[in-house]
Amino acid sequence: MHNPQLNSDGKLSHLLSIEGLPKAILTQILDTAASFMGVSSREVKKVPLLRGKSVFNLFFENSTRTRTTFEIAAKRLSADVINLDINKSSTAKGETLLDTIDNLCAMDANLFVVRHASSGAPYLIADHLRRIGRNDIHVVNAGDGRHAHPTQGLLDMYTIRHYKQDFTQLRVAIVGDILHSRVARSDIHALTTLGVPEVRAIGPETLLPKHLDKLGVQVFHDMEEGLKDCDVVIMLRLQNERMNGALLPSAGEYFRHYGLTPQKLALAKPDAIVMHPGPMNRGVEIHSAVADGPQAVILPQVTFGIAVRMAVMSIVAGNS
Amino acid sequence: MAPEHLPDAETQCRQLADLIRPHLQQRPALVGIYSGGAWVAERLRELLGLTEDIGLIDVSFYRDDFSEKGLHPQCRPTVIPFDVEGRHILLVDDVLYTGRTTRAAINELFDYGRPASVGLAVLADRGGRELPVAATHCVWQAELAAGQSLTLARSEGEQTHGQLAWRLENA
Numbered sequence: 181m182h183n184p185q186l187n188s189d190g191k192l193s194h195l196l197s198i199e200g201l202p203k204a205i206l207t208q209i210l211d212t213a214a215s216f217m218g219v220s221s222r223e224v225k226k227v228p229l230l231r232g233k234s235v236f237n238l239f240f241e242n243s244t245r246t247r248t249t250f251e252i253a254a255k256r257l258s259a260d261v262i263n264l265d266i267n268k269s270s271t272a273k274g275e276t277l278l279d280t281i282d283n284l285c286a287m288d289a290n291l292f293v294v295r296h297a298s299s300g301a302p303y304l305i306a307d308h309l310r311r312i313g314r315n316d317i318h319v320v321n322a323g324d325g326r327h328a329h330p331t332q333g334l335l336d337m338y339t340i341r342h343y344k345q346d347f348t349q350l351r352v353a354i355v356g357d358i359l360h361s362r363v364a365r366s367d368i369h370a371l372t373t374l375g376v377p378e379v380r381a382i383g384p385e386t387l388l389p390k391h392l393d394k395l396g397v398q399v400f401h402d403m404e405e406g407l408k409d410c411d412v413v414i415m416l417r418l419q420n421e422r423m424n425g426a427l428l429p430s431a432g433e434y435f436r437h438y439g440l441t442p443q444k445l446a447l448a449k450p451d452a453i454v455m456h457p458g459p460m461n462r463g464v465e466i467h468s469a470v471a472d473g474p475q476a477v478i479l480p481q482v483t484f485g486i487a488v489r490m491a492v493m494s495i496v497a498g499n500s
Numbered sequence: 501m502a503p504e505h506l507p508d509a510e511t512q513c514r515q516l517a518d519l520i521r522p523h524l525q526q527r528p529a530l531v532g533i534y535s536g537g538a539w540v541a542e543r544l545r546e547l548l549g550l551t552e553d554i555g556l557i558d559v560s561f562y563r564d565d566f567s568e569k570g571l572h573p574q575c576r577p578t579v580i581p582f583d584v585e586g587r588h589i590l591l592v593d594d595v596l597y598t599g600r601t602t603r604a605a606i607n608e609l610f611d612y613g614r615p616a617s618v619g620l621a622v623l624a625d626r627g628g629r630e631l632p633v634a635a636t637h638c639v640w641q642a643e644l645a646a647g648q649s650l651t652l653a654r655s656e657g658e659q660t661h662g663q664l665a666w667r668l669e670n671a
Contacts, residue, residue, distance in 0.1 A: 191570065208573055215558065215577045224611035227561035229571070498570025
C-alpha cells in the first residue's frame with residue numbers, strides 16, 4: 181500500500197506517523213537535527229531555508245510546549261508563523277475541518293502543523309491536499325488522539341542517541357499509561373525501527389494495551405522487575421482524567437507501584453537516563469529527586485525537540 | 501581533459517599553501533566548505549603550521565536550490581570554533597565553479613558575526629561563473645567540458661592521512 185507520507189520519489193512529504201517509515205528516513209531526520217543544534221548558539225539564530233513560507237499551527241487541542249517549540253523551530257527556519265486557536269474560532273462556529281483547510285490554502289499556507297483530539301485528522305488533511313492537487317503543501321502531525329506523536333518520538337530518539345550513541349545495544353523501558361499514550365506508540369515504532377533489541381512496557385494491566393507483544397514489546401506489571409538493567413527509562417504522564425474512571429484506585433496508590441523513585445531507579449543501570457515528555461506530575465509518576473536528579477534528561481529533551489522539529493519541517497517542505 | 505592527465509592534488513595543496521604563506525601576518529582563520537574544501541583546509545592548516553582549529557561549513561541550509569531540490573539528504577553540522585567578529589577569514593574549497601556555494605558559505609559566515617575580510621582559496625577554478633565571485637588564491641585553471649564533474653576524493657584509511665586525489669566523471 182502506498183504510504184501517504186511519502187511522495188512519488190519515496191521522500192518524506194508529510195510527517196504523520198513513525199509507523200511505516202524506513203530506518204533511513206528516521207536517521208536522516210536525526211542527522212539533520214544534529215546540524216540544526218548549532219544554530220541556537222550563533223549570533224543570528226536563524227537559517228534562511230523557509231524564508232517566504234508560511235507555517236500554520238493548527239492546534240485543535242491545547243498544548244503549550246509542543247506549539248511553542250514548533251513556533252520557535254519554524255521561526256529559526258525563517259518561516260512566517262501563524263498560530264490559530266481553533267477552539268475559539270471557525271470550528272466553534274460550525275466550519276468543517278476541510279473547509280478550514282481550504283480557507284487556509286487560499287491564504288497561501290505552505291505547511292500545517294496539526295494537533296487534534298481525533299486520531300487520523302492529519303491523515304485526512306494530507307489526503308485532502310493530495311486530492312485537490314496541492315502537493316506543495318505539507319502536514320506535520322503534532323499529536324492526534326491516541327494514535328501518534330511522531331516529532332515527540334523522534335526527539336526521544338535524538339535524546340537516546342545523544343546519550344547512548346548506539347541503538348542496537350539498548351534496553352529501554354516505557355512506564356505508565358501506555359494505553360492512552362500516543363507518545364508511547366510513536367516511541368515503540370521508532371525504537372524497533374532503529375534496532376533497539378529490548379523494549380519493555382511497564383504499567384498496570386488497565387493502562388497497557390493488549391497485544392503489545394505483537395509490536396515486539398515485553399510487558400511487565402512489576403516495575404522493579406521491569407526496570408532491571410535498563411539503559412533508558414521513559415516515564416509517561418498520568419493523565420488526571422484517567423483517575424476519574426475505574427482504571428486506577430488513586431494517585432497515591434499509583435505512585436507506590438509505578439512512580440519513579442530514586443530507589444526504583446537504582447535497579448536500572450547506573451548510567452541509565454530518565455526521560456519524560458512533559459508536563460510532569462511530580463509525586464504521581466515521578467519523584468522530584470529523580471526529576472531534578474543527575475540522570476534526568478527531561479530539559480535537554482525540550483531543547484533537542486526544537487532542532488528535531490526544524491529538521492522535520494525543512495525536510496518535508498523541500499519534498500513536493 | 502582525460503582523467504589520466506589530472507594533476508596531483510597533494511602537490512597542489514602545497515602550492516596553495518605557498519600562495520597563502522605571504523599573507524599569514526593577517527592571522528587568517530581557515531574555514532573549509534564540506535566535503536572537499538574541509539579536507540583541503542585541514543591540509544593547509546598542517547602545511548602552514550597553524551595552531552588554531554579550522555572552521556567547517558556545510559552550506560545545505562543556505563543553498564539557493566532548496567525549492568527545486570529540497571534539503572540535502574546528508575548534511576553535517578557547521579562548526580566555527582573561533583569568533584568571526586573582526587577576523588580575516590579564508591574560505592577554502594576544492595573547486596570553484598558557479599560561485600553559488602561560495603555565496604551560500606559567505607551568507608552563513610555572516611550569521612556568526614562580521615568578519616574583517618573574507619578571502620577564497622581553491623585548488624581548481626573551472627570557470628562557468630553564475631555570480632560575481634573570484635578566488636583570492638588558486639593554483640589550477642581547469643579547462644573542462646560542461647558535462648564533466650570534477651571532485652576531490654580522499655583515500656580511506658587513517659583519517660588525517662588520507663591522500664587527496666582528483667576524480668573526473670562524465671555526466
